[in-house]
Amino acid sequence: MEQFSTIFLSFIDTWGYVAVAVLMGLENACIPIPSELILGFAGYLIFAGKMEFFHATVAGMIGGMVGSIITYYIGAKGGKPFVDKYGKYFFMKKSHVDTAQEWFDKYGIKAVFFSRLLPVVRTFISLPAGFAKVNMKKFIIYTFIGSLPWTMFILYIGMILGENWKTMLAVGHEASLVVSAILVLTCAFYYIRWKRNKKKAVKQ
Template sequence: MEQFFHMIVDYIGQWGYAAIIIGMALESACIPIPSELIFGFAGYLVYLGRMDFTMAVVAGVAGGLIGSIGAYFLGYYGGRPFVLRYGRYILLSERNVDVAQKWFDRYGLKATLFSRLLPVIRTFISLPAGFARVNFQKFVLYTVLGSIPWTMVLIYAGILLGENWQMINTIGHQASFVVAAALIIVAFYYYRKNRLHPGHDKA
């Protein structure tokens, strides 16, 4: 793992935004590459002035979308039996697929939106979406909207941590729940506001 860690850092350091796109595409395609590591180091490079924050976010979201689309079509055309049979070659376990499937069964297509903020589930949620053959356009939209907050927060955390950016690898899961909780609070606030004052925004 230590060697793998340095390899990812070296690639991002040399290839910049392209490496972020590739790394996040692989992570979102169910290959276990920690996004905390990718975005944490990207944030550190922004801190050093070697990357632009907005471009790093765009690269991260774009890579995540590419990998998610790949996983979606894998589930769409291959189905669950195919994924479980050959997934072991990319370290994809049946347990991970089952966890993502339970979330999708409970929340449907909306799970592809908010589960991007949750550990493990965000990596595999595209598979059950493909199994169910949900509307592709909505899947893409929800994937992008769900990826933006997670990407921005982790890159910004890497900026704040600076030389200590590697700490993000240990606090990444906690950050997921913090971001998710914040979004839930904001959504609840606007829901309550619109319910109490339904015509306020139209005035």
């Protein structure tokens, strides 16, 4: 997919938000297009004044949600045997599917949220959720609240880096892990603070 990077960037530069939505849809449908490439470049375009942060976030989320739902239905309708047999024709690595399955087996539907903050697994987690035919409403909610901070953060990093946005691509998954750690710690911080405030409100 690396050889298509120039094409993807040109697509985003020409079609803007539509391209961001389409490519994020493909990425969340397990096509190996790095979200750092899509959202990182979109972040640069925000820096350059060619995009708006809010609209880019909406486009990325719409595409990501649609791609995730499609992948869920592929898992629900075809099952794991179907994905194992035909997934390779859609660039789905069996090892990635198996890793996502391990996460789902260990954490259940909660993995749909937490794995959205992790590289590789974040896109493949929709498959085991589909295999298990989890409640669609819960799947959509967990996908949304897990994908939103990732989408916004990568856009923000691309915007802050500006012309150096490709640094994220050079660092690769290590950068994703750092971003994931920051997001997890941030979520944990606000969750703990919310719990403490709730306890104080009850005591009062």
